[in-house]
Amino acid sequence: MDHSPKKITVGTVTRNTLSKQVVENITQLLISGQMKPGDKLPTEMELMEILNVSRPVLREALSSLESLGIITRKTREGTFFNNKVSSHPFSAMLALASDNLQAMIEARMALELGLITIAAEKICDEDLERLKQTIDVIESSKDNNYWGADIEFHRIIALSANNPVVEGLIDSLIVTLLKTNSIVKVRERQRTLEHHIAIYNALVKRDPFEAFHQMFLHLDYVRQKVLNTETSN
Template identity: 30%
Template sequence: MYSQIHSSTLCEAVVNQIHELILKGELKPGDRLPPERELAERLGVSRTVIREASRVLTENGLLMVKPGKGRFITAPNFRPLTQSVGFLMRAQNVTFKHLLTVRRLLEVGMAGLAAQHATMEDIQAIRDAYEKMESARDDTVAFVNADQSFHLAVAKATKNPLFMMLLDPIIDLIQEGRRMTHSVPGSIEASQRWHKMIYEAIARRDKQGAEQAMQGHLDEVESELGWIELNLRQLGPEALSTRTAI
C-alpha cells in the first residue's frame, strides 16, 4: 500500500501520500499506522521525517497519537480549519458586521434549501436545538451552545456538505457575537421568535418562508449589534473598537 518517497520535500510527500490513502479509502478512521521504524523503511525516509509528518497530520486533525498504542487515523473534521480561520479573522481585524454580511449570503439560501431537502431526522434535530434554547433562556452558555446546534442542523439539512464546510469555521465567531447580544434587552425573546419561525417553515417545506425567517433573524442580529455600538460609544472609541472587533 505504501510506496517509497522520492522528493526534496520529504515530509510534505509523506503527508500527501497519507492524504491519498485516506481519500482512496485504503486508510480509514481507526486504522493504526505501522510502527515508526517500519513506516520509515516502507517509504524510504528517515524516522525524523515520519515524526514531522505525524506532527503535521495530527495538527490537521487526521491523526491521533495514543501513547503506548501508536498513531491512528481519525475522521476528517473542521476544527483545525476553524482555529485557523478564527486566527486569520482576528489578525485582519474582521468585525461582527463583516461576519453578518457573510451570514446573510450563506444562511438565507441555506434555510431555503433545508426546507426543500430536510429529512424527518433533520427536522427533529432542528426542533431539539430550538427546544434546548427555549429551556436555556437564563443560561448564556447553554443557550449559545444550543444556538450553534440549531444553525449547524439547518446547514446539515441542506444535504450539501459544502454548507457545513463553510459554516463550521465561522460558527465559533458567530457564537461569540451571540454571547455579546445575549444581554441586549429583548434579545432572547426576539431570537426565539425567529428561530421558531425558521424551524416551522422548514418543517412545512416552505422555502420562501424559511428564507424570510432567516433574513428576519439576521436583521434582528444587526439591530442588536447597533444597540451595543450605541451604548459602547459612551465608553469611548477605544472600548468600541475592542468590543466590536472579533
C-alpha cells in the first residue's frame, strides 16, 4: 500500500470548539473519499498548517480520534486511518457527534435495546454467570467505584447477541459508555443494582420483551441523569 502523503483539502478551523472541529475535518476526509482506510495522514506540522491550529489542539483531536478507533499513531511511521474503519462506520459518526451528548446517548439506546432482544434468545449459561459476577462486584464495591463492572455488564450482553454484522458496533457502544460514565459524578449503586438485576432476571427467563423493557428503564434513567448533570454544569 502506498503510504506517501496525499494532497488534501479541508476547511480551516475558526470556531471556539477547536479540537472538535479538527475531529470533524479529519473524519470528513474519509467520508468525502479524499482519503481511504489505511492511508497515511499528513504530519503534525502539515496538519497544523492546513487546519490553522496549535499543536495542543491538534493532539487533543488526534487522541479523540484514536480512542474512537478512527486512526492509529505509529512511532516513527506516522498517523494512519485504521484499515478496519470502513467496517466500523458508527465510530466515524460518533466522532462527528462527539459534542452532541444527547445524540450519543440516543445512539447507545438504539444499539443496546436492539442487542438485548437478540441476546435474550441467544445468551448462554456461561455468559449469564459472568453477568452475575459483575452484579456481585457492583454490590461489594467500595466508594461506588464500580464503573468497570458496569461497562462489562453491558459488553457481555452486547456480545451475547452473537451477530457478526453488528460486532463492529460494540466498540463504539463502549465509547458511549465511557463518555456517559465520565460525566456522571454521583453514582447510585443501589439503583444500578436494581436495574442490572432486573435485566439479568429477564435474560435468565430468555424473555426478549421483558429484557427490552428493563433495559429501556435503565437507559432512560441514565439518559435523564446524564443530561441533567450536563445542564447543571
